[in-house]
Amino acid sequence: MRETRAADGAVLGVSVLAQERDEAARTHTSVWRYERRTGAGRTVEDRAWVVHWYTRAGFEELAGAAGLGAVSVSGPDGGPAGPGEGDLRFRLRAR
Incomplete structure (x- = not known):
């Protein structure tokens, strides 16, 4: 996980959870986790990013x-x- 501190003191993190490449469909899917941690708690968001390539x-x-x-x-x-x-x-x- 990569982390940095925001101007408001929150810790922001990002990590790659999974990757899958499908040559037949010409896609590469990555699932990334974004986190924000403060003294009040933690927010987590997982996002799938799909890259499609063409001939x-x-x-x-x-x-x-x-x-x-x-x-x-x-x-x-x-x-x-x-x-x-x-x-x-x-x-x-x-x-």
């Missing part, structure tokens, strides 16, 4: 449906993305 074609389809088009697509090294390369960065603009 290049799938992301371009989503962007197109939102009225956006790719200006450029870069790979992890910042250069133009090659076919099948992962971890892409898209520069988009309105159509």
